Amino acid sequence: MNYWLMKSEPDTFSIDDLANRPAQTEPWDGVRNYQARNMMRDDMKLGDLVFFYHSNCTEAGIVGIIEVVKEGYPDCSAFDPEDKHFDPKSDKSKPRWMRVDVRYVRKLARTISLKELKTKAELTDFTLVKNGNRLSIMPVSQAQWDFILSLE
DNA sequence: GCCAACGTTGGC
DNA sequence: GCCAACGTTGGC
Numbered sequence: 001m002n003y004w005l006m007k008s009e010p011d012t013f014s015i016d017d018l019a020n021r022p023a024q025t026e027p028w029d030g031v032r033n034y035q036a037r038n039m040m041r042d043d044m045k046l047g048d049l050v051f052f053y054h055s056n057c058t059e060a061g062i063v064g065i066i067e068v069v070k071e072g073y074p075d076c077s078a079f080d081p082e083d084k085h086f087d088p089k090s091d092k093s094k095p096r097w098m099r100v101d102v103r104y105v106r107k108l109a110r111t112i113s114l115k116e117l118k119t120k121a122e123l124t125d126f127t128l129v130k131n132g133n134r135l136s137i138m139p140v141s142q143a144q145w146d147f148i149l150s151l152e
Numbered sequence: 153g154c155c156a157a158c159g160t161t162g163g164c
Numbered sequence: 165g166c167c168a169a170c171g172t173t174g175g176c
């Protein structure tokens with residue numbers, strides 16, 4: 001069982017949006033970064049828990065927990081010319097991009113902000129707090145997971 | 153809205 | 165295979 005963190009802009013798709021979906025489940029599509037793609041394709045397993053992170057907003061931070069309910073499969077939004085994330089180089093016979101499905105688990109009692117996370121000595125090695133890191137999906141160690149939850 | 157960081161593209 | 169140009173991310 002692994003832990004992860006996934007970023008989303010709340011204006012586009014927030015934790016509340018996920019909670020309001022039928023079955024509280026949604027495909028995590030539109031990721032167009034190879035590192036993130038590889039993690040969804042190879043490493044994210046059924047039942048893995050994920051921190052839901054709000055980026056590019058008033059209070060950037062971790063707002064909830066979600067879970068992987070379907071492992072990596074082709075992201076068909078890449079095939080749709082009308083889609084914002086259309087990629088003409090992704091061929092249906094050899095899809096370039098992958099996605100997983102996630103389900104709402106719960107919101108945190110409070111937002112644990114990026115600002116706060118950056119002050120913690122325990123998290124100096126956490127990818128999220130490294131300057132200039134733009135990865136939208138990243139692994140979280142058991143120790144990091146437990147520590148962050150202890151802040152709640 | 154600005155801009156630093158960084159990934160990708162493409163000419164050579 | 166190098167690297168400049170360009171586009172995107174995301175904090176502020």
